[in-house]
Amino acid sequence: MTSSIMLGIDTGGTYTDAVLFHEEWGILAKAKALTTRHDLSVGISGAVEAVLEQSGIGVAAIGLVSLSTTLATNALVEGQGGRAGLVMIGFGPEDLKRDGLHDALGSDPVIFLPGGHDVHGNETPLDLAALELALPDLKNEVSSFAVAGFFAVRNPSHENRVRDLIRQSSHLPVTCSHELSSRLGGPRRALTTLLNARLVSMIDRLIGTCETFLRRRGIDAPMMVVRGDGALISATEAKLRPIETILSGPAASLVGARHLTGLDAAVVSDIGGTTTDVAVMEDGRPRLDADGAVVGGYRTMVEAVAMRTFGLGGDSEVHIDERGLVAKIELGPRRLVPLSLAATLHGPVVIEALERQLRATHRGRHAGRFAVRTGVPEALSAGLSAQEAALHARIGTTPIALDELLTVTPQKATLDRLVSRGLVHLCGITPSDALHLLGRQGQWSREAADLGLQLVARARSGSGQPIASSAEDLADMIVARLTRQSADAILATVLAEDGLGDIDPARSVLIERALGRQQGILRLSLSLDRPLIGLGASAPVYYPAIAEALSVSAIIPADADVANAVGAVVGQIRHTVTIFVTCPEDGLFVLSGGGQQHRTTNRDEAFALARAMASQTALGHARDNGAGDPSLSLREEIDAPVIEGAPKLVEARFIATASGRPSIAIR
Numbered sequence: 274m275t276s277s278i279m280l281g282i283d284t285g286g287t288y289t290d291a292v293l294f295h296e297e298w299g300i301l302a303k304a305k306a307l308t309t310r311h312d313l314s315v316g317i318s319g320a321v322e323a324v325l326e327q328s329g330i331g332v333a334a335i336g337l338v339s340l341s342t343t344l345a346t347n348a349l350v351e352g353q354g355g356r357a358g359l360v361m362i363g364f365g366p367e368d369l370k371r372d373g374l375h376d377a378l379g380s381d382p383v384i385f386l387p388g389g390h391d392v393h394g395n396e397t398p399l400d401l402a403a404l405e406l407a408l409p410d411l412k413n414e415v416s417s418f419a420v421a422g423f424f425a426v427r428n429p430s431h432e433n434r435v436r437d438l439i440r441q442s443s444h445l446p447v448t449c450s451h452e453l454s455s456r457l458g459g460p461r462r463a464l465t466t467l468l469n470a471r472l473v474s475m476i477d478r479l480i481g482t483c484e485t486f487l488r489r490r491g492i493d494a495p496m497m498v499v500r501g502d503g504a505l506i507s508a509t510e511a512k513l514r515p516i517e518t519i520l521s522g523p524a525a526s527l528v529g530a531r532h533l534t535g536l537d538a539a540v541v542s543d544i545g546g547t548t549t550d551v552a553v554m555e556d557g558r559p560r561l562d563a564d565g566a567v568v569g570g571y572r573t574m575v576e577a578v579a580m581r582t583f584g585l586g587g588d589s590e591v592h593i594d595e596r597g598l599v600a601k602i603e604l605g606p607r608r609l610v611p612l613s614l615a616a617t618l619h620g621p622v623v624i625e626a627l628e629r630q631l632r633a634t635h636r637g638r639h640a641g642r643f644a645v646r647t648g649v650p651e652a653l654s655a656g657l658s659a660q661e662a663a664l665h666a667r668i669g670t671t672p673i674a675l676d677e678l679l680t681v682t683p684q685k686a687t688l689d690r691l692v693s694r695g696l697v698h699l700c701g702i703t704p705s706d707a708l709h710l711l712g713r714q715g716q717w718s719r720e721a722a723d724l725g726l727q728l729v730a731r732a733r734s735g736s737g738q739p740i741a742s743s744a745e746d747l748a749d750m751i752v753a754r755l756t757r758q759s760a761d762a763i764l765a766t767v768l769a770e771d772g773l774g775d776i777d778p779a780r781s782v783l784i785e786r787a788l789g790r791q792q793g794i795l796r797l798s799l800s801l802d803r804p805l806i807g808l809g810a811s812a813p814v815y816y817p818a819i820a821e822a823l824s825v826s827a828i829i830p831a832d833a834d835v836a837n838a839v840g841a842v843v844g845q846i847r848h849t850v851t852i853f854v855t856c857p858e859d860g861l862f863v864l865s866g867g868g869q870q871h872r873t874t875n876r877d878e879a880f881a882l883a884r885a886m887a888s889q890t891a892l893g894h895a896r897d898n899g900a901g902d903p904s905l906s907l908r909e910e911i912d913a914p915v916i917e918g919a920p921k922l923v924e925a926r927f928i929a930t931a932s933g934r935p936s937i938a939i940r
Contacts, residue, residue, distance in 0.1 A: 291838060293324050355415075362421065394428035432449040498510075501518065501576070562579040611709075627728065763801075850887045854879050855925075861874060862875070
């Protein structure tokens, strides 16, 4: 018989969630465990074992496993990821200035090679000499490579040759740009490829860890991963194209929100430990961003839900500007390990350091801050400078107070670089600590939260007064700030949807008056035209106040805390392939796309072949990813203006989409 019990897993920045789900009966069990970044298997096994114990269901009954994650999104928002080498074929240094590529590259190495193709796939000779010269040293300085060729989407041969050379010499992961997108726009495709290369090791570790645990536990079922557009792909494909998992968690939450509420129109806001993700749902589905997902300030070529991701969550860094007469609080975008969690994980060392700092006459510059290794494999520390390596060596798996770690001012910048590489976590006060002190959360150490907030409350504003009268007062200020920044995030999203994206809610005087209910001859108010769905473990704590500020009703499903894991198992497999036909000269038609290229002298034959290539490739990919009986849709876009009385083909696009539910393992 066919099993219809599915296991959904969502690995977030703070928690890993698991649900057991049945097509007819819904959620059978749900559980959470802390995400253990140094060893992801601990968090995954903790959550899965808990749902199995709750349900009493044997592992043989599980027919499908589906995984969603915010790890890729969080890494890009926080500027983290492995060090990658970028190889640009047919481009020059001036191309780095386009689409944010230079900023995204940072200090990572780049090599320019002569070569590339034109729009019809004709080549400029490829010269590999510079790469051959650099590889012996470069392979020891990076953890992966990204390869982007000029018009590689029309002819990928040069990218493939560079990829083969790198793999033969270094045995490191290589991402080619034509594997990620069929769209033109070389620098942005290079940017997308670079970000993908940085994420390869992270997502490979996550999926590999999950697969190893499932095998060990005797769960013999196909494994899927949620893509950024909410569709499902096989775990194998996700390893090759981890960039497609950016917005995986948020996309899964939208699919889950629709399933849990049944609403067709809503604003969905999902708060996690690191980010808040906001999207508008219309006609029961989220809109896809036609221009590509924007994450961490970079617009990629990844098709994903039209969702805005903000560096704001329960574990956001608390910034206090003490320069004005009244201190100002800002949250994010970086995630810290909350002091309450650090003390729970690492015992008295955190409490003792906080008590020592409180006994001091003056609050030190780094009071209440700690550093601890993330525990990622040592291979990911390739390319550290001497200063970075020395500081990294002093940081262990037990938190060390920054006032003991940092002896000279420049070391703070060095530490920040280690954090951005994903090698070190910072610990400090967060909104989660504020909620623990206020008694609205209770899973971690309230004592550590109290001590940390006492320390920070001692800071003085420009007027010479303490920034808060007590730790509790500071906690209230932090929660109020999270409420306001969350409201601003939601307003920024809906304003953009309404074509008013140039209005910044955080700077608008009118919005400030409306949200603050300020009195005056002119009274201003604002509200949404649809309900606000609040998702996330802390949604019941935060979203009632956020909804009140926005004068809208809040809907917080009973299973809002595991919406991502639910979305992971109720989605569909979907794959789209575009085949292009161009006419470089009369009587010659060139077909390209999907890593293929063909030439023919007959237009009707070219179009028929393009339809067949697009359809067969899309169906093949869908079946390869586990779709049992995929359906197919095909649309055609033909750009052929009439010139001198006859149509002249500029470009024709044949776009096939295959979709279907994954096959459940047969028992």
